Amino acid sequence: MMPVSQTIPVENLTEKVRAVHSQGQGKEQAAIDHSPFDDEPVYQQFFEQLARGLHGGLSRNVLLTGERGVGQLTLLTEFTQQIVRGDYGFLQDCDVIKIDCRYLAPDESRSALAAIFSDLADNNRIIVCIDGFISLLREHTDSDNRPRLLAALSRASCRVIGLVTPRECEEYFASDPNTMDFFSIVPIYEPSNSVAIKLLQHFSAGLEQNYEVRIKEDAIEKAVVLSSNYILSERLPYKALRLLQQECEDIQFERSQHNAQRYEITAKDIERRVSVISGVPEHTLRGMADQTDYRACLSEEIFGQQHAVKEVATELGLIKAELRDPQKPASVMLFVGPTGVGKTEMAKALARFYSSSKRLKTFTLGNFVEPHSVSGVIGVPPGYVGHDQGGRLINELISDPHSVFLLDEADKAHPDVLQPFLNLFDEGWIYDQRGVKAYADRAVFVLTTNVGQRQILEMTRNGEGIEAIIQKTRETLSQIRHSKLNRPVFTEEFLARIKRVVVFGSLDLEAMTGITNKLVKNISEEWQERRNKTIALTPELIQWIADEAYQRNEAAKGREGGRIVRKLLSDKVEAAIEQKIGLHPQDYQQCSTVSVDENFNVVFD
Numbered sequence: 001m002m003p004v005s006q007t008i009p010v011e012n013l014t015e016k017v018r019a020v021h022s023q024g025q026g027k028e029q030a031a032i033d034h035s036p037f038d039d040e041p042v043y044q045q046f047f048e049q050l051a052r053g054l055h056g057g058l059s060r061n062v063l064l065t066g067e068r069g070v071g072q073l074t075l076l077t078e079f080t081q082q083i084v085r086g087d088y089g090f091l092q093d094c095d096v097i098k099i100d101c102r103y104l105a106p107d108e109s110r111s112a113l114a115a116i117f118s119d120l121a122d123n124n125r126i127i128v129c130i131d132g133f134i135s136l137l138r139e140h141t142d143s144d145n146r147p148r149l150l151a152a153l154s155r156a157s158c159r160v161i162g163l164v165t166p167r168e169c170e171e172y173f174a175s176d177p178n179t180m181d182f183f184s185i186v187p188i189y190e191p192s193n194s195v196a197i198k199l200l201q202h203f204s205a206g207l208e209q210n211y212e213v214r215i216k217e218d219a220i221e222k223a224v225v226l227s228s229n230y231i232l233s234e235r236l237p238y239k240a241l242r243l244l245q246q247e248c249e250d251i252q253f254e255r256s257q258h259n260a261q262r263y264e265i266t267a268k269d270i271e272r273r274v275s276v277i278s279g280v281p282e283h284t285l286r287g288m289a290d291q292t293d294y295r296a297c298l299s300e301e302i303f304g305q306q307h308a309v310k311e312v313a314t315e316l317g318l319i320k321a322e323l324r325d326p327q328k329p330a331s332v333m334l335f336v337g338p339t340g341v342g343k344t345e346m347a348k349a350l351a352r353f354y355s356s357s358k359r360l361k362t363f364t365l366g367n368f369v370e371p372h373s374v375s376g377v378i379g380v381p382p383g384y385v386g387h388d389q390g391g392r393l394i395n396e397l398i399s400d401p402h403s404v405f406l407l408d409e410a411d412k413a414h415p416d417v418l419q420p421f422l423n424l425f426d427e428g429w430i431y432d433q434r435g436v437k438a439y440a441d442r443a444v445f446v447l448t449t450n451v452g453q454r455q456i457l458e459m460t461r462n463g464e465g466i467e468a469i470i471q472k473t474r475e476t477l478s479q480i481r482h483s484k485l486n487r488p489v490f491t492e493e494f495l496a497r498i499k500r501v502v503v504f505g506s507l508d509l510e511a512m513t514g515i516t517n518k519l520v521k522n523i524s525e526e527w528q529e530r531r532n533k534t535i536a537l538t539p540e541l542i543q544w545i546a547d548e549a550y551q552r553n554e555a556a557k558g559r560e561g562g563r564i565v566r567k568l569l570s571d572k573v574e575a576a577i578e579q580k581i582g583l584h585p586q587d588y589q590q591c592s593t594v595s596v597d598e599n600f601n602v603v604f605d
Contacts, residue, residue: 036202037078040195046188047079051088053184054127054159061153061160063133065169066188069235071199072163073098075188076129094125094159102132106140113145117152124157133162137172146172146179153182167439196224196236203241211248215265219244222270226285230278230297232320233356233402233442243273279352294353301349302342303518303562304511307466308335311502312346316354319444328428329440332497334410336473337504338453340561344406346502347446351404354444361396366409371416378420379433391432393420401442410447411480415487418494421445425497447498452476457558460505470501506558513546515562519569533594537573540598545569576600 037043053062066072080096082088097120104112113136120126130136137144153160164172166187173179191199197220204215223240231239247265254260275282280297294313302309312333319330335343351360368376375381379391389395396403410418424430428441452473459469480489507515520542524535545568553560573596580602581588588594591604 035078035081036199037075040198042189042191042195043075043078046075046186047082047087049184049186050079050161051091053186054161055090056184059180059182059184061183062162063169063173063183063185064161064163064188065166065185066163067165067190067235069238070188070190071237072188073131076161076163091127094127096127096129098129098131100131101135104132104135106135106138109136109138109145110148112136113148113152117156120158121152121156122158126158127161128158129161129163131163133164134168134172144172146176150178150182167441190235191237193224193228193236196228196240197221199237200224200240200244203237204244207244207248211252213248213251213263213265215244215248216267218267219247219265219270222267222274226270226274229320230274230280230285230353232316232354243270246273279349279358297353298346298349301518302346303514304507305342305346305504308337308342308346308502308504311500312350315500316350319354326428326441329425330442330444331499332425332445333447333500333502334498335446335448335502335504336452337450337456338506338558338561339450340563341504341507341558342562343448343504344408345562346504347404347406347448350444350446354402355400355404356402357400360406361400361403362406362408363393364408365413365417368413368417371414373414374417374420375433377417378430381433387433390434390436394430394432394436394438397430397438397440397443398436401439404444404446407445407447409449411449411451411477411489413489415482415485415489415491418489422491422494422497425494449477451480453558456503457506466503469503473501473503507550507553507562509546509550512550512553512562512565513543515565516542516546516549516569519565523569523574527594532592534592536593536595538595538597541573541596541600544598545572572600576602580604 037047050062050064054060064072064076076096076098083091083094083096086092099116101112116128116130116136120128137146137149139145162183169185173183173185200220200223201217204220207213208215220240223243224236227234227239227243228236234242244265247269251260251262251265254262271282271285274280275285281300284296284300294316295309298309298313315331315333318324324330335346337343348360352358363377367373375391377391377393379389379394380386393405396405407413407421420430424440425445429437429439431437455472455476456469459472474495477490478488478492478495481487482489520535520537527533527535545565549560549562549565549568552564576596577594584604587604593605595603595605597603
């Protein structure tokens with residue numbers, strides 16, 4: 001027999017199959033002596049299930065379900081090696097062919113399906129592995145190719161393994177008993193950290209050989225542990241392997257372009273890369289390599305909001321552990337509290353940490369005050385310009401399922417605008433005006449409102465507990481009515497779908513100091529990057545800004561928030577620097593450091 005190890009694009013199928021058989025059947029390919037899968041019971045059970053599925057009668061076809069990154073193709077390659085070794089006698093005369101249909105256009109699906117079964121269906125010695133199996137079923141019309149697939153399978157002698165995601169399996173197959181008569185479902189799950197480390201120890205040997213590098217053992221362990229904890233939008237083992245491969249590629253580039261002599265990948269290299277991807281500072285990663293402390297990560301970004309940090313960190317932990325309802329969004333949270341206290345910053349930090357794109361997707365609902373504004377969410381109706389572009393929410397869910405959406409100023413929206421979210425938060429899916437369906441089971445939604453901010457401040461100062469504040473806030477929100485319609489903005493059904501209400505309190509002096517230090521650091525980095533100058537503020541000046549911001553915020557009864565810090569830095573520090581530059585432009589051009597003291601004296605060094 002001759003298993004075909006490489007993937008065949010569907011357009012090259014006929015030519016490739018003929019080439020395989022012209023090379024002579026019965027020719028054996030050498031099997032790997034030892035595989036990292038050999039000693040793992042969970043994978044041996046998987047291979048046993050796969051073999052049993054292929055052994056059946058009418059249903060001797062298999063749907064291999066797994067999220068992207070769990071290693072579907074790698075496990076199929078290993079299964080092929082087991083066939084070569086003779087582990088499954090009933091398959092010993094079979095050829096294994098992999099076909100790539102991932103990028104098949106819907107209008108080509110029917111002809112591709114016909115081509116596959118025309119060339120292979122009559123050969124009972126063929127196992128056809130189809131990557132992107134769903135692409136064979138999708139058409140431009142509302143119908144799909146399932147009837148044609150079932151007709152072909154009813155006549156076929158070959159065996160078929162289709163690679164699909166769990167969501168695709170549920171949507172296209174699970175509810176169709178006719179289709180399931182032909183298939184067994186064999187799931188592949190994300191491996192544990194310990195198993196992933198063993199797999200990477202095996203795979204790293206190939207990377208070392210291909211890139212002429214040495215990958216240290218602690219780098220492999222860091223890649224698995226840190227990616228598991230801080231790259232939540234992908235799956236092991238792929239995401240950890242990708243970290244190692246990216247480091248290898250960087251070393252190769254440095255050698256070719258800069259004659260660098262780096263030949264080793266260490267744990268520090270992995271920490272640096274994960275920090276860039278996740279937005280979590282390196283020193284934070286170093287302190288918690290073996291545990292997930294989301295509170296510490298978020299505390300690096302948000303100051304003075306211990307309750308909010310704890311609540312969001314707890315929610316992240318539950319999402320990562322899959323301890324949630326899989327039929328609903330990953331989370332729906334409502335951030336309440338005064339303006340400028342960190343609600344939007346928390347949402348941004350959450351997006352950097354969780355989303356694949358690292359971008360917060362913002363819907364400013366204060367601009368959605370008319371009933372027709374709902375088109376900005378689910379698209380315009382048929383017959384109107386732009387209908388074919390679909391709804392923004394649906395498009396973004398499809399492009400990045402791990403999106404974090406900010407529904408800002410939610411209390412100002414027209415009730416009709418919130419209506420699509422009612423079903424989305426309950427069922428986990430939504431249609432746009434084109435009829436395109438998107439799932440939100442991996443998305444996080446954050447609603448914000450300033451409603452009840454005075455009430456929150458008063459209850460906080462009176463020492464009332466968080467639960468009492470949350471209960472009072474829910475009551476206040478349920479009483480808000482649209483000014484023109486006299487309809488409630490937040491119905492009881494809508495509020496019931498909010499999983500977690502997160503209260504943000506007023507900012508104390510310590511919080512203002514933390515915000516000031518963070519903004520000063522941001523300004524310094526910006527000056528270094530754009531102007532190649534170092535900005536140095538004395539500790540006394542930094543503390544003065546923090547004190548002044550706190551006093552002004554208190555005088556305004558909490559209505560200024562942390563934004564007053566940025567205003568003070570602009571009015572006091574940056575204005576003084578620009579004035580000095582205008583007086584001494586030559587000195588500024590020649591200096592490398594711009595220093596400012598507590599009296600706003602500027603010195604060019």
